[in-house]
Amino acid sequence: MKDLGAKAFSYGYASPVLMAATYNDDGTVNVMNLHEVTRTNAGDLACCIGKPKKTHENIEKRKAFTLTLANESLMKEIDYLGTVSGYNVPDKFERTGLKAVKSKHVDAPVIVGSPVVIECELIEFVETDHFTTVLAKIVNMAADESVLGENGKIDTGKIGMIFYESFSNSYYRLGEKVGKAWSEGKVFMG
Numbered sequence: 001m002k003d004l005g006a007k008a009f010s011y012g013y014a015s016p017v018l019m020a021a022t023y024n025d026d027g028t029v030n031v032m033n034l035h036e037v038t039r040t041n042a043g044d045l046a047c048c049i050g051k052p053k054k055t056h057e058n059i060e061k062r063k064a065f066t067l068t069l070a071n072e073s074l075m076k077e078i079d080y081l082g083t084v085s086g087y088n089v090p091d092k093f094e095r096t097g098l099k100a101v102k103s104k105h106v107d108a109p110v111i112v113g114s115p116v117v118i119e120c121e122l123i124e125f126v127e128t129d130h131f132t133t134v135l136a137k138i139v140n141m142a143a144d145e146s147v148l149g150e151n152g153k154i155d156t157g158k159i160g161m162i163f164y165e166s167f168s169n170s171y172y173r174l175g176e177k178v179g180k181a182w183s184e185g186k187v188f189m190g
């Protein structure tokens, strides 16, 4: 194998594109593009958010935010929301033409038209040099009926979710299903 060095990992392998929505001090909505999110062992979320982001300040103040799984139809809006900061363009969310309503569960906005939204409350900030790991409790998850399968569970194929791939700095769709988890490996069981 060829060693590429630690920096080659860059922003990491392909991960879902999420929209982190928060309220500003005046009650207007701010949204940023966020892909560095993972579920922790306890069923909480760990989100890697830069300290200089408006979203960081808003979460610190309101202790809440929502995450929308972005789909392909929202790609231009989400890319814009990840390019400009609410500090420089306070009405950036309004400019996209998207609308939001207040979450029923947390003090944060829910983007109208979200296929899937995760409503979160802040547990704590773990601060390092440039980024903060925002540990958050999942208070609720809501999905548009159109993305539910016959069993009432989320059908990922219906979301149209997109992934950010940092090696090529591009967005990708979800590919084909290739196997069943906790099942394919059974060939090695005696």
Ligand SMILES: Cc1cc2nc3c(=O)[nH]c(=O)nc-3n(C[C@H](O)[C@H](O)[C@H](O)COP(=O)(O)O)c2cc1C
Binding pocket: 030, 031, 032, 033, 034, 035, 036, 037, 048, 049, 050, 052, 053, 054, 055, 056, 079, 081, 082, 083, 084, 085, 086, 087, 164
């Ligand atoms: C594809 C993409 C993924 C991004 N992922 C993250 C991320 O995981 N964490 C982060 O802090 N910023 C990330 N950003 C950058 C923020 O979205 C960007 O700095 C945004 O302008 C911050 O907005 P705010 O200052 O209004 O909160 C990403 C941007 C793009 C385009």
